[in-house]
Amino acid sequence: MQRTAAQTRVLDAALQLFAQYGVGGTSLQMIADSIGVTKAAVYRQFKAKDDIVIAATERGLGRLEEALEAAEAQPNAKRARDRLLRAVVDVAVEDRRLASTLQFDPVVVGLLASQPPFQQFIARLYGVLIGEAGEEARLGAAMLAGAIGVAVMHPLTADVDDDTLRAYLLKYARRLIT
Amino acid sequence: MQRTAAQTRVLDAALQLFAQYGVGGTSLQMIADSIGVTKAAVYRQFKAKDDIVIAATERGLGRLEEALEAAEAQPNAKRARDRLLRAVVDVAVEDRRLASTLQFDPVVVGLLASQPPFQQFIARLYGVLIGEAGEEARLGAAMLAGAIGVAVMHPLTADVDDDTLRAYLLKYARRLIT
């Protein structure tokens, strides 16, 4: 989806506020104030608050789309999984706060559950990461999702630089899904 | 803190709604309706919504208090850590949805950050789990927190029974902090 400059400004401000206050704790007034316009100007770009949440999520997950397609085209399952895992870690580290907002915010979770395209995307992601595997593999994947999402924004890791964080995450992540 | 029966009814209803809709998405009207009384009756028990959130969190973390004290009294650091880890996993599994609400809800996180007693409790918890260790141990602990919190409520693990979940969580958890 191609966004105008005004829409991009709204999304940038919204994502920052969502990460800090949660989606439910972020009002359109706060978004408008943060950009320096009125609420009406924001509504001109997105006709409802839900649309802002959805667009923000699309932008966040969009960065994984390319990596997912590449992984699905890779015939070697183990290699596909490893490359996708690397992409997931990259995105999470690069956008530390966004990662946990999208994964854990109750409003985002509830909204995404009602949007089939998102469910399908997530299903494809896990399909590559754990295949059609059994109980133990599913549990490992669930722990992996939480481990990455939380580790990148946890106070304990706030002073860890990106490269180090990436390296450790990959190392431990492989322990969880191998 | 000793609670009256009326206060307990409020907390029970609040926790269930918090887990389902998030704290920000749960109004006092919803809590009152769920109990079958009016808002005014709820305000009689807790003078503000924040107080309900704090009391609910206290009750959730209170179940770890005893285990934490026992662990701190244990001279063998490795054994102390393992016993505390077991208690954390037990509480998380037993109250699957509550665990992630308390850890990840933006409102809870923001509110707890302004309550020194909670910060101290969390610091004590991590103190036993990772000691005064370095970067890698801190990162392992952060991943561990996310892994447990997410795994117990993830759709991928919804059909895994408690005993199996506990066993797997302990097994993988030890891979993260050893």
Next chain:
DNA sequence: GTCTATATAACGATAGAC
């Protein structure tokens, strides 16, 4: 402890001028 009723503020969202 619970009720009715209300104060006050903020929310999401829209109309219409510029």
Next chain:
DNA sequence: GTCTATCGTTATATAGAC
């Protein structure tokens, strides 16, 4: 694309009777 002004709803919270 942004503004002022406003609608209708819901939120937190309180006063006072029973």
